[in-house]
Amino acid sequence: xxxxxxxxxxxxxRKTGEANFFVAVQxxxxxxxxxxxxxxxxxxxxxxxxxxxxxxxxxxxxEGKVFLExxxxxxxxxxxxxxxxxxxxxxxxQSRSAIETLSVRENILLPATLYGHISGETERQAxxxxxxxxxLPLADSRPRELSGGELRRMAIARALVSRxxxxxxxxxxxxxxxxxxxxxxDVLRESARAGAAVLLVTHENDALKYADVAxxxxxxxxxxx
Amino acid sequence: MKAxxxxxxxxxxxxxxxxxxxxxxxxxxxxxxxxxxxxxxLRRGMSSLENRLGADVIVVPVSAKSKVNLDEILxxxxxxxxxxxAELLPQLAKESGVAQLSPQLxxxxxxxxxxxxxxxVIGIDQDTDFTVQPWISRSYAQRLGEMDVAVGSKISADVxxxxxxxxxxxxxxxxxxTTGTAMDTCxxxxxxxxxxxxxxxxxxxxxxxxxxxxxxxxxxxxxxxQEGMDPQKVADSINLQRKFKKVQAVRTKSxxxxxxxxxxxxxxxxxxxxxxxxxxxxxxxxxxxxLSANERKREFAVLRLxxxxxxxxxxxxxxxxxxxxxxxxVLGVALAALxxxxxxxxxxxxxxxxxxxxAAPTMALLAAASLAAAVLVGSLASAWATHRLSRVDPGTxxxxxx
Ligand SMILES: Nc1ncnc2c1ncn2[C@@H]1O[C@H](COP(=O)(O)OP(=O)(O)OP(=O)(O)O)[C@@H](O)[C@H]1O
Ligand SMILES: [Mg+2]
Numbered sequence: 266x267x268x269x270x271x272x273x274x275x276x277x278x279r280k281t282g283e284a285n286f287f288v289a290v291q292x293x294x295x296x297x298x299x300x301x302x303x304x305x306x307x308x309x310x311x312x313x314x315x316x317x318x319x320x321x322x323x324x325x326x327x328e329g330k331v332f333l334e335x336x337x338x339x340x341x342x343x344x345x346x347x348x349x350x351x352x353x354x355x356x357x358x359q360s361r362s363a364i365e366t367l368s369v370r371e372n373i374l375l376p377a378t379l380y381g382h383i384s385g386e387t388e389r390q391a392x393x394x395x396x397x398x399x400x401l402p403l404a405d406s407r408p409r410e411l412s413g414g415e416l417r418r419m420a421i422a423r424a425l426v427s428r429x430x431x432x433x434x435x436x437x438x439x440x441x442x443x444x445x446x447x448x449x450x451d452v453l454r455e456s457a458r459a460g461a462a463v464l465l466v467t468h469e470n471d472a473l474k475y476a477d478v479a480x481x482x483x484x485x486x487x488x489x490x
Numbered sequence: 491m492k493a494x495x496x497x498x499x500x501x502x503x504x505x506x507x508x509x510x511x512x513x514x515x516x517x518x519x520x521x522x523x524x525x526x527x528x529x530x531x532l533r534r535g536m537s538s539l540e541n542r543l544g545a546d547v548i549v550v551p552v553s554a555k556s557k558v559n560l561d562e563i564l565x566x567x568x569x570x571x572x573x574x575x576a577e578l579l580p581q582l583a584k585e586s587g588v589a590q591l592s593p594q595l596x597x598x599x600x601x602x603x604x605x606x607x608x609x610x611v612i613g614i615d616q617d618t619d620f621t622v623q624p625w626i627s628r629s630y631a632q633r634l635g636e637m638d639v640a641v642g643s644k645i646s647a648d649v650x651x652x653x654x655x656x657x658x659x660x661x662x663x664x665x666x667x668t669t670g671t672a673m674d675t676c677x678x679x680x681x682x683x684x685x686x687x688x689x690x691x692x693x694x695x696x697x698x699x700x701x702x703x704x705x706x707x708x709x710x711x712x713x714x715x716q717e718g719m720d721p722q723k724v725a726d727s728i729n730l731q732r733k734f735k736k737v738q739a740v741r742t743k744s745x746x747x748x749x750x751x752x753x754x755x756x757x758x759x760x761x762x763x764x765x766x767x768x769x770x771x772x773x774x775x776x777x778x779x780x781l782s783a784n785e786r787k788r789e790f791a792v793l794r795l796x797x798x799x800x801x802x803x804x805x806x807x808x809x810x811x812x813x814x815x816x817x818x819x820v821l822g823v824a825l826a827a828l829x830x831x832x833x834x835x836x837x838x839x840x841x842x843x844x845x846x847x848x849a850a851p852t853m854a855l856l857a858a859a860s861l862a863a864a865v866l867v868g869s870l871a872s873a874w875a876t877h878r879l880s881r882v883d884p885g886t887x888x889x890x891x892x
Contacts, residue, residue: 314889323795324885344799351797358888362792366503371491376796378493423796 266334266353266430268297268320268462273329275315289315291485292329297431297462302454302475305466307482313466314359316482317433320464321356322346333431351376355424359435359466362420363408370395370404373423387426394422397452399445413440421449425456432456432463438472450475497810507782508814514778515818515864516825518771523860524826525764527853528837529757535670535844536753539565540746542669544621545712546721549582549728549739550574560710561745565844567672569598569610573700573707574737582711585728587719592618593708595684597691597698599655599677604694606654609645610676613684621712622678630664634680640664642674653677656690670838670846713739753843775871779811783875790879791887800880807876808869815868819861827857 272292279287290312297303297320307313318324320331322338331338333353338346350356355376363372370391371378377387395401398418403411411419417440424432434453438446446469454475457463465472473479479490491499501508543564550560551574562568576593583591592615601608614622616633626640634640639653639660647653647662654660660679668674679687688704700707715724725739783790793803830837830847838845848856 315885318883318885318888321795321885323888324883344801347794347797347799347802349797350795356795358792358795360888361788362795362888364789364792366500371499374491378491378496379793379796379798379802381493383491 266299266462268431269332270295270320271330271332273319273326273331275319275324276327288485293487295487297464299430299460299462300457301477302457302463302465303478303480304472304476305464305480305482306468311482312485313482314435317435317464317466321354321433322350348380351380352427353429354431354433355427355429357420357424357434357437359439361416363416365408368405368407369400369411369419372408372419373426376423376427390426391422394425398422398448414442414445417441418445430461432461434464435466436468438467438469497806497813500810501813510778511811511814512818512821514771514775515815515868516822518768518867519819519822519860519864520826521764521767522863523823523857524830525760526856527830527848529760531845531847532753532757532843534846534848536749538669538846539671539844542621542625542671542673543742545742546715547713547725547739547741549711549713549737552736552738560740563596563610565672565745565749567675569608571596571598571698571709573709575702576706576708578734578737579708579711581733582713585724587715587724588713589716590620590714592620592712594710594712595681596709597684597687604656607645611655611684611687612676612678613681614678615681620714625666626664626678629666634663637661637683638663638679640666640678642666642676643668644674645677655687656694658687658690668846671844749843756841756843772867775867779871779875783879787879787887791884794884795888803880804873804876807872811868811872812865815865819864822864823857823860
């Protein structure tokens with residue numbers, strides 16, 4: 266499957282100089298191919314997260330459309346879009362995203378729980394990912410007991426359990442040490458090899474080694490390198 | 491874990507928030523249930539009093555005012571007696587506008603060795619009575635025989651037992667339904683039985699201050715006026731005539747005005763109290779939801795990110811609050827019941843007004859309505875807070891405060 270942005274842009278109402286609105290992302294075309302890792306780099310505030318959220322169906326673009334294969338995401342009703350996101354598109358957000366009242370294991374199983382997809386197989390998957398990412402001993406802890414890097418790996422495990430067609434990772438290695446950074450990058454590349462379309466937003470120059478496609482964002486303008 | 495357990499988990503893991511919500515809704519249900527039960531009991535007490543009195547005008551001796559007021563006996567449960575000449579009866583019957591009339595004869599028993607209880611004893615003329623008879627007939631279908639008495643619900647004597655009044659054995663044949671009025675503390679018998687008791691009292695040297703033949707006295711005459719006649723006019727006309735100078739006619743309505751006034755005062759206070767409590771609780775509830783919704787903004791955005799639709803989110807939130815307010819509602823109604831039932835006597839006493847609690851089905855209905863109202867208010871508040879939040883794109887919330 267591929268995820269395609271066609272002419273998407275995002276502007277915000279905000280006083281900037283003489284203009285009344287601020288363009289966070291200029292009209293952009295981007296295709297994330299299944300089986301490939303697309304690395305997106307760029308300075309802080311250049312619009313990377315904004316683009317990623319639009320690709321995920323989480324932020325309505327000011328113009329343009331986003332397609333998953335032939336489905337226009339923003340033409341869908343909220344219920345259909347939500348279900349599609351649950352089953353096909355996994356997001357690893359830049360910020361903390363744990364549900365505090367659930368244990369680490371329950372957080373990881375939450376996407377499957379929502380639509381009653383829990384099975385012995387999903388539980389085994391969750392177990393395996395926690396093990397691989399080194400957070401298995403924390404499975405029954407509460408999120409507030411975890412460090413930033415541990416929470417990050419929890420979010421990564423949560424994104425991978427459902428074997429999504431698209432993985433959108435927003436600085437997934439942000440608070441990780443070198444060893445874990447390599448582990449996470451490896452894991453994402455494996456997912457791509459298994460068929461997923463992976464977008465990796467990062468400041469990590471090492472990540473370029475994992476890229477099938479690399480792009481740069483500069484003041485809202487996307488360039489494929 | 492199953493999806494439906496999510497709300498339960500949230501409730502269990504945020505005990506402070508949960509307890510506050512439960513307490514707030516308990517407060518709502520309690521005030522609504524207790525307020526409506528008390529208000530309804532007062533209204534029922536009043537209409538029961540009106541029904542039981544059932545007369546438009548009551549004629550009593552002028553001297554009754556100086557000794558014991560009739561309204562004190564009938565409305566406040568005082569005991570006393572006064573007498574007037576029975577010869578007035580045919581004259582009153584001839585008065586224009588009078589449709590029906592029936593005499594009653596009073597005697598107060600004493601808290602002394604001669605009597606087993608100190609009560610107001612009322613003799614009724616079973617051939618003409620139209621006020622007490624319908625009430626008695628609901629528990630006792632026959633005429634009251636010689637030395638038979640029917641007792642009000644607050645008198646501790648059972649059917650089949652005897653009570654001793656002026657060393658005379660009286661047979662309890664019926665216990666009357668509760669009216670919530672002073673009549674529940676009275677004992678009723680036939681005119682003949684009461685005359686026998688009068689004799690017995692005189693035999694025991696009690697000065698009943700009867701002038702004339704004790705066989706020829708009555709205490710009060712109950713009048714019903716003809717359809718379309720103004721009871722006040724009938725009473726005024728009686729009061730103006732010389733032949734009736736030893737008696738006075740009182741409109742029963744005017745006996746009620748005191749009660750009706752304090753009743754509407756009390757009702758208004760209860761109403762205001764309930765409205766105030768509700769306004770306060772609803773405002774607190776909205777604030778609580780706004781605060782918790784703000785605190786949970788991120789949680790909602792994450793749930794949306796993971797594929798929860800707006801409708802699912804609203805459902806999850808609704809179940810959480812509905813559960814809370816249901817628990818709160820049950821708690822509130824239970825607390826109200828714990829106050830209302832064991833302390834009914836105390837409430838009645840401190841209000842000093844006729845007080846007749848509604849029957850079980852009505853109570854159940856009021857309880858259910860209070861519960862439903864608590865759940866409804868909780869649900870609306872939560873729906874409002876959820877709606878406010880889910881209008882914003884989750885992407886925007888997720889970006890905030892990185
Ligand atoms: N809701 C909003 N209202 C106004 N401006 C916004 C809003 N969301 C984003 N922006 C602006 O859009 C620009 C791009 O933001 P974005 O979060 O996409 O940057 P980024 O490339 O992800 O940065 P970083 O690397 O720091 O995460 C920023 O200048 C930001 O201030
Ligand atoms: Mg960003």
